[in-house]
Amino acid sequence: MTTQQEKVIPSKYIPDVGSHVETIEGNDYLITNDAMYTFYQRSKGEFSPFFLALRDDKRLLGCKCTNCGLVRVPPFLTHCPDCNFAPTELIEVDQVGIMNSTPPITYFATSLFQDMAPYGRGRVIFNGADTAMSVNLYTTTGILVPGIFKKGTEVKLIFRDDRKGEMTDVFCVPTVELSKEQIERKGVQESEINWEAPIEPKLPQADDQEVALYNEALEGIKSIIEEMNTNERARKDIAGWKRHILVKTTGGQFAIVIDDGDIRLEQREPASPDFVMVCEDPRTLLDGLAYRGAITDSVINRKLWISKNMEFNTIFKLDRMARSVARSKKS
Amino acid sequence: MSKRVGIVGAGVTPFKGRWVEKTYYELAQMATREAVKDAAISIQDVDAAFYGIYNDIFERTAIPEHAIHGLLGMQNKFGIRITTGGATGAYTLSAAHAYLSAGRFKTALVLGVEKATDCFDFSSMSATPEVIKSIGWSGDSFFEQPIGWSASDSYAEVVLAYMDENPGDLKPEVTAKISSLLSEQVKGNPYAQRQFDQVTPEEVMNSRLVVYPFKELEICVYTEGAAALILAEEETARAISRNNGTPVVWITGVGEANEHSFAGKNQKDMSRIMSDYYASHRAYEMAGIEDPTKSIDVVELHDAFVHQLEISMAEFGLVPLGRADSLIDDGLMTPGGKYLVNPCGGLIYCGHAVGASNIMSAWSARNELIKRGLKTALVHGTGSTVAQYTVCMVLEHE
Numbered sequence: 001m002t003t004q005q006e007k008v009i010p011s012k013y014i015p016d017v018g019s020h021v022e023t024i025e026g027n028d029y030l031i032t033n034d035a036m037y038t039f040y041q042r043s044k045g046e047f048s049p050f051f052l053a054l055r056d057d058k059r060l061l062g063c064k065c066t067n068c069g070l071v072r073v074p075p076f077l078t079h080c081p082d083c084n085f086a087p088t089e090l091i092e093v094d095q096v097g098i099m100n101s102t103p104p105i106t107y108f109a110t111s112l113f114q115d116m117a118p119y120g121r122g123r124v125i126f127n128g129a130d131t132a133m134s135v136n137l138y139t140t141t142g143i144l145v146p147g148i149f150k151k152g153t154e155v156k157l158i159f160r161d162d163r164k165g166e167m168t169d170v171f172c173v174p175t176v177e178l179s180k181e182q183i184e185r186k187g188v189q190e191s192e193i194n195w196e197a198p199i200e201p202k203l204p205q206a207d208d209q210e211v212a213l214y215n216e217a218l219e220g221i222k223s224i225i226e227e228m229n230t231n232e233r234a235r236k237d238i239a240g241w242k243r244h245i246l247v248k249t250t251g252g253q254f255a256i257v258i259d260d261g262d263i264r265l266e267q268r269e270p271a272s273p274d275f276v277m278v279c280e281d282p283r284t285l286l287d288g289l290a291y292r293g294a295i296t297d298s299v300i301n302r303k304l305w306i307s308k309n310m311e312f313n314t315i316f317k318l319d320r321m322a323r324s325v326a327r328s329k330k331s
Numbered sequence: 332m333s334k335r336v337g338i339v340g341a342g343v344t345p346f347k348g349r350w351v352e353k354t355y356y357e358l359a360q361m362a363t364r365e366a367v368k369d370a371a372i373s374i375q376d377v378d379a380a381f382y383g384i385y386n387d388i389f390e391r392t393a394i395p396e397h398a399i400h401g402l403l404g405m406q407n408k409f410g411i412r413i414t415t416g417g418a419t420g421a422y423t424l425s426a427a428h429a430y431l432s433a434g435r436f437k438t439a440l441v442l443g444v445e446k447a448t449d450c451f452d453f454s455s456m457s458a459t460p461e462v463i464k465s466i467g468w469s470g471d472s473f474f475e476q477p478i479g480w481s482a483s484d485s486y487a488e489v490v491l492a493y494m495d496e497n498p499g500d501l502k503p504e505v506t507a508k509i510s511s512l513l514s515e516q517v518k519g520n521p522y523a524q525r526q527f528d529q530v531t532p533e534e535v536m537n538s539r540l541v542v543y544p545f546k547e548l549e550i551c552v553y554t555e556g557a558a559a560l561i562l563a564e565e566e567t568a569r570a571i572s573r574n575n576g577t578p579v580v581w582i583t584g585v586g587e588a589n590e591h592s593f594a595g596k597n598q599k600d601m602s603r604i605m606s607d608y609y610a611s612h613r614a615y616e617m618a619g620i621e622d623p624t625k626s627i628d629v630v631e632l633h634d635a636f637v638h639q640l641e642i643s644m645a646e647f648g649l650v651p652l653g654r655a656d657s658l659i660d661d662g663l664m665t666p667g668g669k670y671l672v673n674p675c676g677g678l679i680y681c682g683h684a685v686g687a688s689n690i691m692s693a694w695s696a697r698n699e700l701i702k703r704g705l706k707t708a709l710v711h712g713t714g715s716t717v718a719q720y721t722v723c724m725v726l727e728h729e
Contacts, residue, residue, distance in 0.1 A: 104487030131595025240456030294539030
């Protein structure tokens with residue numbers, strides 16, 4: 001099913017051989033780039049029918065206890081521990097179910113999943129099952145925010161076009177975002193769903209008042225960024241990080257440049273920005289940088305739009321810098 | 332008949348976000364040196380070692396305790412490592428208690444150590460994403476790891492399910508007040524990672540969402556450090572106490588429970604932390620406590636997340652389920668309230684050096700009982716996916 005050759009560990013995660021010295025109170029300490037890696041040819045064992053059914057047949061299997069009739073999805077076991085290990089048998093279940101409880105949304109992900117954030121992972125009880133299966137949750141309406149998935153929300157299992165025999169082969173979307181035909185048909189694939197491409201929000205034409213507001217906010221933002229640049233704790237937050245960000249607001253636009261510990265505001269459009277930030281009201285960004293509410297939350301609340309989901313990383317760093325400056329003022 | 336077991340010595344290293352200056356070998360020895368000094372005994376007087384080290388990946392070695400056994404002077408003696416996720420430290424104490432109670436040894440070293448932030452993510456040039464990735468290897472590897480399981484999102488599942496059933500509880504303004512309160516309490520803990528990081532409820536409310544519904548200032552921080560206790564059976568404990576002049580704090584109740592990993596009928600009820608319920612009530616039963624609301628003075632609770640702290644307090648029977656906000660609304664844990672909860676600042680402000688955390692909590696509970704002349708403390712450790720594991724211990728000061 002895989003059309004391109006991928007590495008088990010993507011090369012972007014692998015550091016170069018190297019070391020450096022960190023000096024603390026006059027003493028030198030040696031720090032070495034390192035890794036602890038093991039490769040596997042790992043058997044899916046008794047789970048093989050389940051994963052093969054997902055990959056090859058777009059079917060969802062569970063196991064039913066021959067004694068109590070409990071249906072577990074996924075089919076975790078071959079014998080039921082509740083019935084003195086009575087045997088279970090594989091059965092197919094429906095691909096529509098309901099959320100067992102309100103699922104969490106991960107905004108700050110582990111290094112393995114940073115490109116995926118924000119993402120939801122929750123448990124679905126599919127029709128015909130008694131237990132819940134963990135799945136990723138997506139919406140066709142843009143960034144995943146609280147309230148889209150709740151306890152009892154009806155969802156549909158969707159299959160990736162490119163399947164490998166892993167849990168990543170499937171995910172769920174709310175049935176309210178699908179057509180009746182899609183809900184009823186088993187084996188619906190991601191390419192059959194209408195995903196909204198990231199569309200940059202259009203800003204209204206600025207009037208004099210908005211230009212004045214922009215100019216005032218820009219001075220505030222400039223002042224905070226200058227303060228961040230002189231704050232050791234905040235500079236550490238962006239060590240090794242490089243980004244050119246184009247910020248668009250109703251009253252005007254500017255760039256924020258992050259360059260390995262340095263941060264500065266430039267009143268020009270970068271030639272090739274790493275990403276674009278759009279907020280109608282520049283005070284949204286000003287408040288975040290001034291530690292009066294998180295920029296992350298502004299993205300989640302749709303007051304601030306970013307062109308790339310994976311740049312949540314950079315947003316987190318800006319939030320962290322705001323907190324670092326606030327902490328330094330206290331101590 | 333089982334023997335009575337008490338804590339006769341304790342020591343911790345400073346808890347820090349990063350110990351560039353020390354490896355886990357030295358951190359382990361630092362805490363051990365402090366603990367034997369506190370007990371006024373020699374390491375040669377210790378019969379057995381119980382090591383709480385959570386994660387091979389953090390220490391970058393399998394069997395991470397083997398190297399430190401001899402470096403602590405414990406060669407040719409009993410040594411065992413316990414690893415049970417976040418509850419590692421508490422389970423290590425539980426194991427040591429069982430061996431001493433059974434009469435196998437007279438004295439034991441209980442040592443927790445963790446070196447988490449050597450892990451480093453070269454794509455974001457920061458440690459935290461790699462630290463939580465390393466913890467991510469602890470999730471179910473067939474069904475959950477590949478889709479982004481993390482410690483935070485698995486605990487968030489439980490918290491959100493609790494909120495589904497108890498919609499008026501765990502109000503954001505209450506979780507913010509609890510975090511702020513803990514940040515005040517940590518001021519008195521010179522070993523804490525965030526001793527001087529006091530925050531207002533407003534700052535907590537304004538901090539960024541990390542994993543919905545958890546905000547940054549409502550989550551424990553990852554820490555490097557070690558904590559050690561010296562445990563002894565009754566006769567030896569009394570002799571040590573006579574010698575060092577420090578009263579024995581007895582472990583009078585121990586309870587443990589591990590729930591099902593997966594949710595659904597006959598499996599885990601996501602809206603409860605039944606492991607907390609069973610473990611606490613088993614510990615009460617062993618200690619002869621009939622009404623914990625009348626007996627417990629101090630709670631050293633494994634606060635991985637503020638919301639979970641609230642649910643755990645309810646599962647312990649110290650506040651009603653569904654009304655955990657009474658901790659703040661009714662002043663139960665505010666200064667002068669009924670319960671002294673996490674006087675060390677908890678894992679959110681003292682820090683979470685995983686294998687060492689619950690042992691640090693026991694260190695703090697013992698200090699508070701002796702210092703304040705209080706009688707009874709509850710020490711708690713939670714861990715694994717979806718708050719699956721719990722160990723509770725009742726400590727009593729004569």
